[in-house]
Amino acid sequence: MEEDVMTIREMCEAFDVTPRALRFYESKELLFPIREGQKRLFTRRDRARLKLILRGKRYGVSLEDMRQILDLYDTDDGETGQLQRAIAVARERMANMKSEREQLQIVMDDLADQISVFEQSLQDKMRASAA
Amino acid sequence: MEEDVMTIREMCEAFDVTPRALRFYESKELLFPIREGQKRLFTRRDRARLKLILRGKRYGVSLEDMRQILDLYDTDDGETGQLQRAIAVARERMANMKSEREQLQIVMDDLADQISVFEQSLQDKMRASAA
């Protein structure tokens, strides 16, 4: 707490994750703990990022998607050009998600139809065997 | 066509799958082509099964789940059990998809907020540089 950094163990307890997961996130460039010798020290920034990562995970967002989104959050204080780029990337992500959502909806509608067909079939069979 | 069987190549063209996929399905016991020497010959039964496999795939049903459904088809004289099983699996998939859709929507809303923040930032910067 002294320097507003946390060890890997403290992070694990605070966020209920394993050390392996944190090292993995670092290797995938989602977290950037500073080093004291060999040991990792996680900053407030890392904690903010991890919070978002875990929330995304609950939402089913892949780490790679999350990394891109987090990179956007960082670009916040950049210059106008960077800001415009960040907006462009964010919109692209948004478009991807919309597309995903639409495809998912199509498959869901289709599956709903299929369930009706199954149920109708079942009704028919039961009537047939009752007759 | 003679004996109502098809070679692997004919199957691939008919169903738009690769030979590798068909061999893979056989190795996982979803298809049971007869052998003529080394060659696989796919029967009408294999075709019916493959059709269901591919439809299930579209709905996100795993091969293992699909195998279990297909197995019921064999042991079930009346097909009623298979239908009920299929309905159960279909409903479960539907529930999963609904959940996925909701989670995706949450993330999308979140990202939309972030985009607004970026846009506001950009507006601020542009006003600042204009002043």
Next chain:
DNA sequence: CGTACATTCACGCGGCGTAATAGTGG
């Protein structure tokens, strides 16, 4: 001789788990 089939081994993604091994600090 070519071509279509066959086999087996390997690799890839996602997201870590799980050793195995070694170093460090108190």
Next chain:
DNA sequence: ACCACTATTACGCCGCGTGAATGTAC
């Protein structure tokens, strides 16, 4: 000297295949 913690490297798993290399039958 011990213990708890840390580190690194690297292989394993699941689902669903793709691709390469090699062999064989027509």
